[in-house]
Amino acid sequence: MVQPIVRLQNVSKRIGGRTIIDKLTLDLPLGEVFGFLGPNGSGKTTTIRMMVGLMSLTEGEILINGHSIAKDYEKAIRYVGAIVENPEMYKYLSGYDNLKHYARMIPGITEHRVHEVVKLVGLEGRIQDKVRTYSLGMRQRLGVAQAILHKPQLLILDEPTNGLDPAGIRELRDYLRVLSKEEGIAVFVSSHLLAEMELMCDRVAIIQNGKLIDVRTIRGTGSMTDQSRVIIEVDRPQGAVEALLAAGHSAVPEGGQAIAVETDRDGTAAINALLVSAGFKVYGIRTHVKSLEDQFLEVTGGERIG
C-alpha cells in the first residue's frame, strides 16, 4: 500500500488533567479531500495544532510522509501548508509583503510563483494594500495563498470557508478538488458546516469530545445504490401499503398521499412496477437522501458543546 501522507497514531492531548484529544488514529492518502467534522470545542483545532507542530503530543505519534512531526520537525513540515484557526497576517505589511515573508522561509519560491498564487486567490487588485485594510474574506484568501505557496503535499485548512462569500466558497471548493484530483495532494479541512463538507469532501471523520466516532465516505456511494428512504406518491396509500407488505416489502404510510419504503435503486424500480401492475396510480417517486447533517446529528446525538 502507498504510504499515507499523514498518519495519526493513537494521538492524545491532555492539558491540565483534561483530555482534549483521546487516542485519535487516522490515515490520509494523497489525492483525497478529507473533512474533519465536529461541534464547537470538539478538538478540531487542537488536532490541527498538533499536526503542524504548534502543540506537543501527550501521547502517540504523527507522521507526515514518514517523518515524525515531533522528532523530525523541519523535514516533516516541508510537506505541509496550513491555516490554523483565523488567517492572522501582519496587518502593517501589504498582502504582497506577507507572502514574500513566507516565500523567503522556503527555498525555491520564485517571484513568479508568488504572483501566480496571488492571481489564483483573486487578490491581484489589492495585494499591494496593507492587510489592515482587508476584509475577513480577503484575509482568508491571503491565508490560502500562503498555505499553497510552496506547493505542499498536505494542505490543512481550519474552517477555511469562514468569512468567504458564496462565490469565494465555490471557488475554494473547486480549487481544492483540482488540487486533490489533478495535483494529487491531500487536503484536510475542518468545519462544523455540514452541508459544506458534503460538497467538498471525499471522506469525513466525525469527532466529538476529542474522540473519533466515525469515518464516512461521501463520494462514490451514489445515493441510489444504498438503502435509502423512498417516498412514493400514490392515489390509495393504505391499499398500496397492504399490497407491498403482501409482496414482502416493508412499507409505511407517509402523510396523506404517499408511502415510504426502505429500499435500494433496483428495489425502487421493482416496487414501482408492482404498484402499477396492481392498478395503483403512481404520481411521483422521491428518494430521500440522508444528508450528512442528518447522519451527523444521528451520530453525535445532536449533543451540544461539552
Added chain:
Amino acid sequence: MGDFLQLVRNENMKIYKRSRSWIMLAILIASALLISIMWLSFGGRDTSMWEVISTESMILFVLLTIFSVVIAAASVAEEFTSGTIKLLLIRPWSRNKVLLSKYISILLFGLLQAAALFLSTLLINWICFGIYSSLDETQQGLLFPGGSNPFAYMLMYYGMKLISLVVTVTLAFMISTIFRSGGLAIGLSLFLLLGVNNFVLLLGFLDYKWIDYLLFMHLDLTKYIGATSLEDGSNLWFSLGILGAYYIIFVALTWYVFNKRDVAA
C-alpha cells in the same frame, strides 16, 4: 536547508516597515539637534563640540535604550498577541533559528540607533561649534578621564554602553518571550534600567556580599574607561563576568521556554 539570512531579512522587514521604528530614530536625532541648538543659543559658540557630544550621548543613550527595549519587547510578544506566530512557526525552520533571527534583528536595530546617534551628534556639533574649538586642561580631565583624546574616548564610551545595551535588551527579550506580554517586558526592563542609578547609590551603603552580584550594580561600565579598577573595589573584569553570567542565563531561559511552549494563541 534554506538561507538563515532570509529569516533575518524578514525580521528586519517587520521592524523597518513600521513607522514607529523610523519615528524613534527621528526623535533620537531631533533631540540631539534640539540640545545643540539650545546650547548654542544659551551658552554661545565658544564651547567645545566634544563637551556637547559627550553630554548628548549620555542623555540620549537612555532614550536609545528605551527604544531598543520597546522593539525587543514587541518582537515576540506581538507575534503571539496578533496570532501570526502560528504561521511563522509552521515553516521548515527550528524554533531556535526563528528566535535567533528575531534576536539578531533587535540587536541590529540597537546598533543602527547607536550609529545614528554617534554620527548625528558628531555632525550636528561640528556644524554648531566647529571642530577646532578645543578643551582646556581641566575640562579635558573632567570630561574625558584617562587622558585619551575625545574621539577615542567617545568610541570607548559607546562600546561600554553597547555592552550594557545588549544585556538590557536581552532581558527585555526574555521577559517578552516568557510572558508573551510586551507591556510587562517594557515595564520591568525600564524599571530595572532607570532604577539603576538610584538603587546603586542606595545599596552602595549596605554592606551585604550579595549586592555585588546584582545585575544593575554592573550595568554602568563607562566608569571603567581609563581605569579598570576603581577605588571602591569594583573592577571591570568582575563586572563583565557578572554581566556575562546574567546574559547566559537570560539567553538559556529564553530559548528553553520558546522551544517548549505549546502555541495556542
